[in-house]
Amino acid sequence: MIEVNELTKRYGGKTAVDQLSFTVQPGRVTGFLGPNGAGKSTTLRTILGLEAPTSGTATVGGVPFRSHARGLRHVGALLDAGQVHSGRTATAHLSALARSNGISPRRVDEVLHGVGLTDAANRRIGGFSLGMKQRLGVATALLGDPPVLMFDEPVNGMDPEGVLWMRRLFQRLAAEGRTVFLSSHLMSEMANTADQLVVIGRGRLIAAESVRDFAARSTRLGVVVGTRQAAELATVLSAAGASVEPEGSAGAEKLAVTGLPTDRIAALAFKNGILLNELTSRTASLEEAFMELTADSVEYQAGQPR
16 A cells, blocks of 8 residues: 655755645556646655655555665566666566565566566667567566556557556556556546546645546536537527537537536427437546646646647
8 A cells, every 4th residue: 555645845946746645555556647747756756765755754555665675575666667777688687676675586587478578588678669668667566576566657658559468467466456556648548547546736636536536527527419400409508508519520410518417408409399319428538537627737838829
C-alpha cells in the first residue's frame, strides 16, 4: 500500500505539491493523472525517497521507502526508461541490481523472458529502441518480485502489441494482489487499464475515486438522439432549455443533448410529431471528464490559432 499524507514539496518559491493526501490500495490498478506541471513526477519521486518532502509524509507499507534495506524487494519502479548505462548489456544491468539487492541471479533470466527481451539480453542498451528500454525498465521493476509497483508513462514508444502487453501485465499484477500505481497522459489507455484514479492539479488533489465515478462527475452527461427531423427537434429542445449539438460526423442525423432527461425529450418529440429512431443516455469519456475537471489547473495553455 502507498499512503501520501498532507505531502508538500517546495522548490524555493514554487510549490510543486501542496498538502496532497491519497492512498493506493493493493489488488487494483490505480491511475495517476494530472496536467503537465501538476506535480505527478515530484510526488512519485518523493514516494521513492528521491526527493525529501518539505512537510507531510509518503510511505510504502507503512514506512518511508528509504527504510527498506533491499528496495527492489519492496517497490519496483520505472520512472525514466532512458536512465540506464548505454554501454552495459541488459543482463549486466539487471545482474548488478540483483546482486546489490540480494536477489538470485536466476531471476535476471526470468524477468528478461517475461518482458520479451531474451534475444536481446546480451546486446548493449545503447542500441535499444525506446520500446525495448521500456521493457527493460519493466524487467527492472519486477526483478525483486515486489508487492508495490510504480510506473511513469510506461507505454511511451511502445507499438500497439506492446501497449496491449503492458495493459494485460498491469492488470495481472493487480490481480495477484499487488499495488500498481500508473501515471500516463494517454486517457484512452488509462480508461482501459485503471480501476481507480488519483487526479491532481497544481499539486493539489482533485479526485481519488473509481474511473466510472470520475467520468460521472462531468457535466457532459447527456443523451444522443437520432431522427430524420434533426433541425426541427433541435429547435424544440433548445426552446425547452436544452443544449443541443450535432453528434458525430457532418450530416449525421443525430443530436447530442444536455440539460433534459430522456423521458422529457421523448415527450417533446411526441408532442411535436417528430419520429425518433434513437434515444440513448450518454456518459462522458474519461478524456472529456479529465479535460473539464482539470481545466482550472492547466499551467501551460496554448492560445487559439489566428
